[in-house]
Amino acid sequence: MTWIPEAASNLAGKVDGVILVITLISIFFFVLITAVLIYFAVKYRRKRDDEETPYITGNEPLEIIWTVIPSILLILLFVYGFVVYKDMRTPPKDAVDITVTGKQWIWTFDYYNGKKSLNELYVKQNVPVRMIMRADDVLHSFFIPQFRVKQDILPGRYTQLWFTPTKVGTYDLYCAEYCGTGHSQMLGKVIVLSPEAYDIWEKGIGVDEGDAVASLPPEELGEKLYKEKGCNACHSLDGSVVIGPSFKGLFGKTGTLEDGSTYVADENYIIKSIYEPQAEIVQGFQPVMPSFKGILSEGEVDALIAYIKTLK
């Protein structure tokens, strides 16, 4: 682990410059102050109880020196931080727009080319992108450490942010503004593709039934969807309760709903839970699950059911 994450956007290096300069200046003052502190504490340690000390109440030149020098340094740091900030806030004209919607606890991305994805953001290497962002419910914050970008997203107002991804790879996307029970599970991935790979992605698999749906066995596709579509934010595989009921041993189980009636977790129950989650709430849980209608096709729900069946 290096002390700062890999720099994977055009902005990252600039931000690191600011952080590095402040770090060096801080280390200088920290070492200076600590050294003086320890030196005085040792050198002037009381040896006899009747030691005489001089009556010094101040020193104006010193006072001026240690006011003026830090002031100048601080103002320079302010300027440096501001200059880089200005770049971070000024997207180039040719940036490509992607719309980001955050809701408890899922990221949705709508691309200029009409594609849509969930929790996985696909971007093309070396092409600047501008995120146009909005929240559906409460505050969230779009944070990619490797790109050094962060911006809160708000209900009822658009905020934006831009970057140019410079390295092919997969990076973490975090929600950085506290948004409730599933906050720490509101994770996504940013997938930076080379121009060639991006073209393939653009033509190929999306949320509509693409090649992948046909080509994978249903259990495996279900497992993939479980992670990609954000089920894992709230449903564990090990029996522990995160936000919703665990998937472990779920299929075929009976239980009680909020209204006191009982249910059997069969195929119909699961489909309904995915498409109309508010209709039946299991006792002891909050009605917080979003509907996946229009996000998961019926074929994909079938795959998820097949996967859940494997989780004994």
Added chain:
Amino acid sequence: MANESVATNVYVPYLEQKGFMSWLVTTDHKRIGIMYLISISLFFLIAGIIALLMRFELMTPMADFVSPHTYNVLFTLHGSLMVFFFIVPGLAASFGNFLIPLMIGAPDVAFPKLNLGSYYIYIAGTIIVLYALLQPADTGWTFYTPYSATTDTDVVMITFGVFVLGFSSILTGMNFIVTIHKMRAPGMTWHRLPLFIWASYATAVLQLLATPVVGITLLLLIAERSLGVGFFDPAKGGDPVLFQNFFWFYSHPAVYIMIIPAMGVISEIIPVFARKPIFGYKAIAYSSLGIAFISFLVWAHHMFTSGISEVAATIFSFLTFLVAIPTAIKVFNWLATLYKGSIELHSAMLYALGFVFLFTIGGLTGVFLGALAADIHLHDTYFVVAHMHYVMIGGTVMGFFGALHFWYPKWFGKMFNESVAKLSWFLVFVGFNITFFPQFFLGIQGMPRRYATYPEEFQSLMALSTYGSWILGLGVLIMTVNLIKGLFSDEKAPQNPYGSLSLEWQVPSPPPTLNFDKIPEVTDWTYGYGKKKEVDA
């Protein structure tokens, strides 16, 4: 106004009167100070235990000890109790009450009954919040809308409790301002005042001016939740960021309400144990006021990523850098006070020197957060958690512990075990650094705060932080036991064990009920240590 003290020659310590009633109706500032001291210490310990539970949960990436919802409740409680019940009333209400009249040579504060009233208001707020624990909120101590307006936990009760507490703070602040203006002993000019008094004065001004804003903000939130008025809800034409503006307009100055009294304490302890006059008295005194003033103009530095305009962000970043200057000045002056001193490393002095060291780290890391580009990356990560704790524990809590050890003999007339005190200082100091220093790296790596679960790559540093919290907890435990045991010891404290020149040390320990037999005549400033040549007032 308290009556002008009649010269009585019989010494009746203020602790003499026994019985529950004698405490319930007391208007003695020293006894009210004790009641605050006990209350805030209890909250510190409770919120500290909650913190240990949180750190225990965070030892592994999964939510295996408590559920995420429970974790969110815990950090809300930890933050709210620490901020509103411990650290904001904190030194100001406990040591401020005990020391202000003694230090300025007055028999009591200006409005003793109001002072007791403020304490009762504090207790009322406490009871409301304890009631709120029946269905504890999960919003964080910041209560950001729209989450706080929509979560189905009980936000109204806890915010109402905090609202009530605000009045206690306002009235105490007002009381102290009047006391410092009107009750100084003859000859106690402004430039002879102990620096703790200057610090208390700056704090009181902040309490008086800033607290009403948070009160109103919390009322608006309560109205939004219970009456459905849309101040902050965009669907009803409100503005979700408005809440943050209001909240930080109070809470940033509140940060200085928390730290300035501790700076005052440090300015008292260092000269006594270095046997040197404080270096740069006026620079320290006026920098307190300077900090208090600028602190009203920097609130949006908590909001650089919130969607405020770039122009606003730039102006607030600039003002934030300005507030760093008076803070740096204080650190340099404390250091210079040590020069050519005769330094005794008493436990109180160790806390004071620990303060200078840790607060320097807290202050320097604040520069990262004030610089726009760096803050974008670091905001809402563990870097902020670390910075905040370096300022609050490394600063305020060290000042609080230092004050406890320093004025203990005066306050209670007893002594604690000094070797045990040194040991607990060591554990607190080491444990604190192990707990919080790794969090700077976690934050730079991108670990967001308020996460009940976290990606595995962060585990080794998170676990290290948890081990540190055990050492820190042990240190606080030993310290608490040592201080409580001291109360029951037979060892009587001398009147002035450290040879301090400040007025509170010139009366017996514990002080008489009316503080001074005769209101003293002040002829010199408080810091006349060392071999004098010529004194200029």
